[in-house]
């Protein structure tokens with residue numbers, strides 16, 4: 001099963017993708033996580049991507065398309081994967097279709113996480129992320145058991161640099177300008193399922209399960 005999770009930053013895609021991947025034995029592919037790792041390791045890709053990420057702009061299509069092209073061929077993707085945060089432009093969606101075609105793969109479903117922009121700022125500015133395993137928490141909605149410590153791996157929780165209010169607003173604008181059109185793109189291709197991502201984490205998880213079953 002190959003899935004795309006589509007929706008604005010802060011909609012809860014990563015939170016749900018991790019659970020779905022674990023339950024269904026799929027690889028979780030977050031282009032944001034891959035890029036942050038590249039920035040941390042100061043790879044060529046990381047050096048190219050950093051300025052865009054810091055500003056809350058999209059990294060050039062060619063960079064992320066190359067990342068995905070390599071990633072979906074790895075062994076853990078054999079039984080399927082959840083693409084989280086990719087594609088984000090029309091060009092990325094078309095490149096994904098080409099790449100999948102070349103490897104004899106298809107997309108089974110695109111899940112659109114529908115949530116009002118008003119809640120996104122609170123979700124993103126309150127997000128805390130584990131430095132070691134990239135698990136996400138929220139100071140109010142999903143607090144860790146011990147302050148600043150990851151429940152899963154005891155890593156240190158930090159606030160992403162791009163989770164400040166100004167950058168968050170730019171990321172939401174960027175989503176509306178460049179990514180939101182993909183809702184219709186996938187609806188026209190009969191691949192879209194929509195969920196109400198304003199509900200709490202458990203309710204969203206249950207709705208998602210109903211769609212995927």
Ligand code: ADP
Pocket residue numbers: 007008009010011012013014015016123124126127128136137138139141142197198199200201202204
């Ligand atoms: P995305 O991957 O779509 O950018 P995340 O999954 O990282 O979003 O979620 C953004 C923030 O909102 C995180 O701090 C997460 O803990 C919190 N969150 C996720 N889903 C919900 C929800 N349904 N209700 C409230 N907060 C949520």
Ligand code: AMP
Pocket residue numbers: 009031032033035052053054056057058059060061064084085086087088092162171
């Ligand atoms: P995310 O972790 O999904 O919130 O992504 C964080 C940042 O990584 C974004 O603001 C972009 O700068 C970059 N990024 C992640 N995925 C993509 C993508 N598919 N296309 C372009 N840039 C991306």
